[in-house]
Amino acid sequence: MASIRDYLFDSALLDQSLDYLAETLDLAVTVLDSEGTAIASRQAEGLDTPASRAYPFQFSSDIGAIVCAAATRDRLDQAEPHILYCLTALNSQLLRETELQETTEEMLQLSGQLNFLFKVAKKIIGIDDLKKCYQVILDEISRTTKADQGFIHTKGRWDEEIRVTHKISDEEVDATRDSICLRHTTAGSTIICTREDGASLLYSPIKEKDGQSGEMVFIRTHGHRAFSASEKQLVAIIENIISPTFETLRLYDSLQDLYLNTVKALAAAIDAKDEYTHGHSFRVAKYAMTIGGELGLSSQQINDLEIAGYMHDLGKIGISELILGKPGKLTHEEFCLIQKHPVFTDKILQPIKLPLHILEGATQHHERMDGTGYPCGLTGANISLFGRIIAVADVFDALTSKRPYRDALPVEAALRKLCDGIDSLFDREMILAFLSALRSEQSKEALADINMGLSYDDIHNLNQFLIELKEFALATARN
Numbered sequence: 282m283a284s285i286r287d288y289l290f291d292s293a294l295l296d297q298s299l300d301y302l303a304e305t306l307d308l309a310v311t312v313l314d315s316e317g318t319a320i321a322s323r324q325a326e327g328l329d330t331p332a333s334r335a336y337p338f339q340f341s342s343d344i345g346a347i348v349c350a351a352a353t354r355d356r357l358d359q360a361e362p363h364i365l366y367c368l369t370a371l372n373s374q375l376l377r378e379t380e381l382q383e384t385t386e387e388m389l390q391l392s393g394q395l396n397f398l399f400k401v402a403k404k405i406i407g408i409d410d411l412k413k414c415y416q417v418i419l420d421e422i423s424r425t426t427k428a429d430q431g432f433i434h435t436k437g438r439w440d441e442e443i444r445v446t447h448k449i450s451d452e453e454v455d456a457t458r459d460s461i462c463l464r465h466t467t468a469g470s471t472i473i474c475t476r477e478d479g480a481s482l483l484y485s486p487i488k489e490k491d492g493q494s495g496e497m498v499f500i501r502t503h504g505h506r507a508f509s510a511s512e513k514q515l516v517a518i519i520e521n522i523i524s525p526t527f528e529t530l531r532l533y534d535s536l537q538d539l540y541l542n543t544v545k546a547l548a549a550a551i552d553a554k555d556e557y558t559h560g561h562s563f564r565v566a567k568y569a570m571t572i573g574g575e576l577g578l579s580s581q582q583i584n585d586l587e588i589a590g591y592m593h594d595l596g597k598i599g600i601s602e603l604i605l606g607k608p609g610k611l612t613h614e615e616f617c618l619i620q621k622h623p624v625f626t627d628k629i630l631q632p633i634k635l636p637l638h639i640l641e642g643a644t645q646h647h648e649r650m651d652g653t654g655y656p657c658g659l660t661g662a663n664i665s666l667f668g669r670i671i672a673v674a675d676v677f678d679a680l681t682s683k684r685p686y687r688d689a690l691p692v693e694a695a696l697r698k699l700c701d702g703i704d705s706l707f708d709r710e711m712i713l714a715f716l717s718a719l720r721s722e723q724s725k726e727a728l729a730d731i732n733m734g735l736s737y738d739d740i741h742n743l744n745q746f747l748i749e750l751k752e753f754a755l756a757t758a759r760n
């Protein structure tokens with residue numbers, strides 16, 4: 282049994298609609314659930330209603346209908362536009378609330394996954410023994426997925442076999458690796474299968490550039506719940522992130538890339554939601570680092586700036602692809618939802634306890650110097666340094682990339698547009714740093730390294746153009 286009340290966070294609109302239809306239009310109104318049981322009704326006393334019609338709610342599953350009845354069929358026909366109007370309003374409230382619900386669930390799930398990944402990353406940074414790293418990862422995943430047993434079987438630095446186990450004997454590992462359900466696993470992807478004795482297995486290959494180097498297997502013994510699709514998804518994400526790290530570890534004895542790989546993989550997942558923003562986070566991180574370098578930031582700060590750049594649009598995971606890639610004009614509601622993505626980013630990153638300057642960089646890139654930005658309307662130096670840097674990097678990349686509703690702007694036009702926003706939208710110092718950096722690094726090549734698809738106006742000497750633009754920016758400061 283399902284009813285509209287199960288899906289409405291606030292049922293005021295439903296009650297108001299019922300009152301309106303009953304009192305203003307003289308109808309008898311009943312709300313039915315999916316099994317036809319009345320869950321609400323309105324009817325004036327003594328009203329005789331032989332003519333009736335049912336209006337089902339539009340929803341992904343059956344959640345019932347509104348049934349309206351009147352004294353005559355004509356009366357019902359006259360009332361129908363009003364009934365349909367109320368129904369449309371209720372249907373769109375249902376849609377909004379389910380989208381919000383899905384967004385919240387997706388965010389909570391992502392936040393949980395991120396939390397887990399960072400916990401693992403923190404634990405293994407500093408361990409230089411490969412086997413110990415595998416053990417930490419195995420124990421953490423086993424704990425998170427509530428696996429009774431688990432093992433990783435893979436190759437070491439000299440291609441020797443490495444095996445780490447979690448509450449399982451070597452004999453049982455051999456038997457499981459030999460079990461029929463795993464012997465037929467050739468797809469190279471994460472799967473759930475059932476062992477001959479009824480145990481649930483969650484199998485994930487460890488891949489390297491040249492093929493598969495090993496496997497992780499988690500086991501829920503017979504009688505326990507089988508692994509779920511979301512546990513499989515978590516292990517698949519972890520596998521995607523740690524496989525390159527394992528390879529690096531194995532070949533080069535280095536753990537430096539784990540943290541960055543984690544963040545890059547997440548950024549790529551966000552960018553992939555919208556074909557027009559493909560590679561956006563990567564480019565914003567690079568542009569931001571260029572500005573940071575020109576400002577004389579330390580190498581640690583520049584590394585942190587890169588992480589903040591990768592994370593700056595993380596909150597877009599909570600926004601539908603249909604809105605992100607919409608070719609036409611956004612509705613007011615859609616625009617408001619997009620404006621919430623820094624808030625979503627904040628919610629996702631809060632539990633991870635990142636250094637404050639990284640968090641601020643990721644969440645303040647839409648704040649503007651004059652306070653017209655979002656989500657907080659911060660002004661001037663109240664916006665963090667990282668926020669002001671990433672704002673410039675973000676807008677430059679947005680302007681020079683193709684969007685569903687316009688072509689990419691040439692580099693010169695994009696830089697001019699940025700200069701138009703000096704002091705009102707962007708911090709002058711950040712723009713001057715960007716212009717200087719582009720000049721000093723032989724701008725065309727430097728830019729092409731970050732974005733191969735950049736277009737240019739027909740300016741022979743971009744360097745000269747940048748000098749003029751910088752002088753313009755300095756001149757407006759003197760006036």
Ligand SMILES: [Fe+2]
Pocket residue numbers: 593594622646647675
């Ligand atoms: Fe953004």
